[in-house]
Amino acid sequence: xxxxxxxxxxRVLKTGQSMTLLCAQDMNHEYMYWYRQxxxxxxxxxxxxxxxxxxxxxxxxxxxxxxxxxxxxxxLGLESAAPSQTSVYFCASIxxxxxxxxxxxxxxxTRLTVV
Amino acid sequence: xxxxxxxxxxxxxxxxxxxxxxxxxxxxxSNYFPWYKQELGKRPQLIxxxxxxxxxxxxxxxxVTLNKTAKHFSLHITETQPEDSAVYFCAASIxxxxxxxxxxxxxxxxxxxxIP
Numbered sequence: 298x299x300x301x302x303x304x305x306x307x308r309v310l311k312t313g314q315s316m317t318l319l320c321a322q323d324m325n326h327e328y329m330y331w332y333r334q335x336x337x338x339x340x341x342x343x344x345x346x347x348x349x350x351x352x353x354x355x356x357x358x359x360x361x362x363x364x365x366x367x368x369x370x371x372x373l374g375l376e377s378a379a380p381s382q383t384s385v386y387f388c389a390s391i392x393x394x395x396x397x398x399x400x401x402x403x404x405x406x407t408r409l410t411v412v
Numbered sequence: 413x414x415x416x417x418x419x420x421x422x423x424x425x426x427x428x429x430x431x432x433x434x435x436x437x438x439x440x441x442s443n444y445f446p447w448y449k450q451e452l453g454k455r456p457q458l459i460x461x462x463x464x465x466x467x468x469x470x471x472x473x474x475x476v477t478l479n480k481t482a483k484h485f486s487l488h489i490t491e492t493q494p495e496d497s498a499v500y501f502c503a504a505s506i507x508x509x510x511x512x513x514x515x516x517x518x519x520x521x522x523x524x525x526x527i528p
Contacts, residue, residue, distance in 0.1 A: 339521040340501060340518040340521075342518075387455065389516075391516070399446070400446070401448070401456075401458065401516060403456050403457070404455065405455055
């Protein structure tokens with residue numbers, strides 16, 4: 298049981314390049330989230346999804362897009378990377394089922410540097 | 413939308429002393445308040461949580477209290493140990509069924525150092 302897996306773990310991009318971060322969970326969770334973590338600012342919510350085919354904006358959605366075509370995968374896209382998007386990105390999932398199990402399980406993080 | 417504030421941003425305590433971290437939230441509809449611990453270079457992990465129908469919850473050396481009227485909640489760690497050193501995040505969310513969106517909003521974190 299792998300839990301939540303993020304791909305890649307590290308990446309360096311040049312300004313203007315695009316990339317997609319993949320989050321995969323094997324726990325059949327309904328809810329999935331993308332956060333960015335910057336020093337002194339905690340975990341800020343970028344986008345989230347409450348089920349397959351749904352997405353919604355979080356606190357800091359600008360410059361990012363997401364898709365949830367399959368329940369187990371949540372993709373985060375950067376169309377034109379900027380240095381301000383240098384951060385550590387965490388994906389998380391929550392069961393969201395009728396037992397109201399609301400513990401968030403996090404991936405290991407992706408360290409992205411935009412130069 | 414929900415806004416979660418957390419204080420202090422850094423906290424140093426002597427081993428064996430207690431540590432208290434406080435959080436406030438803005439959305440009175442929030443009803444679920446988890447705390448996560450993040451050790452250096454690792455992912456955040458849930459350590460304790462509380463729902464709005466409970467005023468206090470305890471798990472060994474860790475306790476959380478909630479004041480719904482004042483919209484604040486606190487983490488208490490007693491008999492601190494060096495392995496308690498980490499960044500602690502509080503969070504707030506609206507724990508509802510699938511018909512509503514369930515955003516989990518985190519506070520900015522508290523870096524706790526336990527000095528041996």
